[in-house]
Amino acid sequence: MIIDGKALSNQLDISMKAEVKALREEGIEPKLVVIIVGNDPASQIYVRNKHRKAIKLGITSIIERRPADFTQAELLALIDQYNRDDTVHGILVQLPLPKQIDKSVIIRAIALEKDVDGFSPENVGKLFSNSHEHYPVSCTPKGIMTMLAHYKIDPAGQHAVIVGDSNIVGRPMGALLLNAGATVTYTHILTQDLSSFTRTADILIVATGVAHLIKADDIKPGATVIDVGMDRDENGKLVGDVDYDQAKEVAGAITPVPGGVGPMTITSLMQQTLELTKVANHRALEPVK
Amino acid sequence: MIIDGKALSNQLDISMKAEVKALREEGIEPKLVVIIVGNDPASQIYVRNKHRKAIKLGITSIIERRPADFTQAELLALIDQYNRDDTVHGILVQLPLPKQIDKSVIIRAIALEKDVDGFSPENVGKLFSNSHEHYPVSCTPKGIMTMLAHYKIDPAGQHAVIVGDSNIVGRPMGALLLNAGATVTYTHILTQDLSSFTRTADILIVATGVAHLIKADDIKPGATVIDVGMDRDENGKLVGDVDYDQAKEVAGAITPVPGGVGPMTITSLMQQTLELTKVANHRALEPVK
Structure with a gap:
């Protein structure tokens, strides 16, 4: 299954346009x-x-x-x-x-309450404490959660492995998945034998900036693979952190690059703008369908 | 090796007493x-x-x-x-x-700057963002980091598995270990096949409140095992989340209950009080030896 971030983004944009009009x-x-x-x-x-x-x-x-x-x-x-x-x-x-x-x-x-990137320490703290209050979160992980929900991939009880522990993607991504009930492993540059972790992932999130770091052998058959990378290969072509052509033969679901995580990030920024608008105006926060 | 939290706590108390006097x-x-x-x-x-x-x-x-x-x-x-x-x-x-x-x-x-328990969302956010500023952290995980340092157990590149993802222990513990360069896995009540995770841990932190949840079979030979539990067994005896008598035969280093994590938590609270005192008075923060 290809997780089509571009199509989902377009669909969400249509809903948001109607919502903004209303x-x-x-x-x-x-x-x-x-x-x-x-x-x-x-x-x-x-x-x-x-x-x-x-x-x-x-x-x-x-x-x-x-x-x-x-x-x-x-x-x-x-x-x-x-x-x-x-x-x-x-x-x-x-x-x-x-x-x-x-x-x-x-x-x-x-x-x-206007921190639409979700980078403020207090909002980050609410995320990591799984606060019951509303708080904005970093837009790339937010978009990934929206994709998982849309494709009916429930993280609860699944093993999610994060490759790359940046403050903008990896760390908040792990917190969102933990809050959603996943077992979460953070891996990064100091991790020994990275494959031994990625191969146990039901949900694999890769955000390293290293072109084609993850090969078919690194992926558990049937896993959901989310590629946050936007890298250039030796020919200057835009590629991900996952070697898509091989990985798609092993993964159960996978995001392409381009057309996967990228379009969802900007759409999530717009969703979050609308959410903050609604909170500021005491409107109920119904998730955009 | 027995990680003697009581002895270390006593030793730190002596240093702190001198520091307070000064x-x-x-x-x-x-x-x-x-x-x-x-x-x-x-x-x-x-x-x-x-x-x-x-x-x-x-x-x-x-x-x-x-x-x-x-x-x-x-x-x-x-x-x-x-x-x-x-x-x-x-x-x-x-x-x-x-x-x-x-x-x-x-x-x-x-x-x-007076949040000596380190529970405020902004301080939690700084911890999870690995901020370069000074911030207080939850005292039980702080005490565990002090024990690891004292016993020369460097988390960098090690696989640390956290059992129990509470805001007071498990979550900040994972953040401290991640900040120290460990690969970190958060497990909890929804985790499937818990043993498959605990058995891969170089550093195993158990904070569940379930008496004797972790047996010898759940531990990688030579691992460091930190038991945060303070439970009562069927005879009303104080025991940990780890079955100590069996676990000590497998672990490379282990904290007993009582006399492990417990005494370090209160000592860490005092250390943190001194740290906040020094920050407020623009003194250098030298770690208590």
Whole structure:
């Protein structure tokens, strides 16, 4: 089974568009602010893609571009302005930031209820404590949970193995799966005999940035394989951390690259913007179908 | 090898006593406030033990006892009073709390820099994000890390298996081990074939509250086995989650119950009080030897 992130993303976009329209008819205007400092080329593309997606769904999107020599104090003042603006529901500061700015100070400055990337320590703490409250979570793992749910893959009692323990993907992914009842193993660069872990995974999440790290032999027959990688092979072709052509013969379900996790991340950002909008307006949080 | 938590705790107490004396000579008085609401008998004992230990080390200990019908607003006001009191370095609200009080509201009310139990979501988030800043952590896992370090058991590259994913022990324990470079597996009540995981553990941490859950067969020969359990067997005898008599024949290193993790938890609480005292007074944080 191919887990088609692109198709699911398109389907969710249609639902969200209708939902935004309904909110607007009630006088609620979902609004996302994306702040970008400096000229990192990849960041420019990410920000543009987020903006286009928001516009497509009817979400009001504001991009605040600032020069590479923008100071931390100036950035904090800008965030504060949007924290205090009740018409804004999500604030995202595009990473990386120039070196004169301390990322951890900036992330913590965003109001918890507008932290649409879910990177604030307090929101991370709620995730890892499986809090019963609403809290935003990192968008890539959020999108993966949505894919699993859509394809009726229930993590409860399954062994989920995470390859790569970054704060943006691996760690929150493991917490979401643990909260959903999975047995969770975190593996990473220091793990000895990685295959001995990946081969026991019912759900294998790979987020390392190493092209084709995971081969067919590393996969338990029938496993669900989620590939977060966006790597370039020797010919410059976009490939994943999983050797898809071999892996698809062994896996029970697998995400392609491109067209798997990627499209779901940006869709999850939009879902989270809508969720924060609804929480701010005391609306029930029904999951987008 | 027997990991003697009692002996290590005694040794650390001697160092801390000297350290407190030195701080006092500089005019710094380490001060811990423990708040207990209601009459839970176990809580009364825990609070008394903490108080006695603090006094023994020269740490000023204040116990604030309040009746079972104390309101949440009253408790918040009491916490606020100590948050604003610069002479207080650690605030601990003994759990459980009576049902009219929302634990998560109370935990979040304690100033982050006085959160001596390390339960606040922001401190938990820093732990799970492996923040480079100082933050307090839950005392039982902290004590276990101290034991591992003392016995020269380096988690880096080892497979650590956590049995029991509570917010107080299992989850923060896994985060500390992950931050120390271990491959970490979280198992729990929904885990299928628990033995298949425990048998691959180089470091096995058991915190389930189920007497003698782990037998010799569940342990990899030579593994380090840390038993957090404090259970009663059918004869009312205090035993651990690990069947110690059999397990000690297989394990490379093991904590007894009693005399293992237990004494280290309270010693870690005192260490953390001293650490918060030093941070508040801009002193360097040298680990207690």
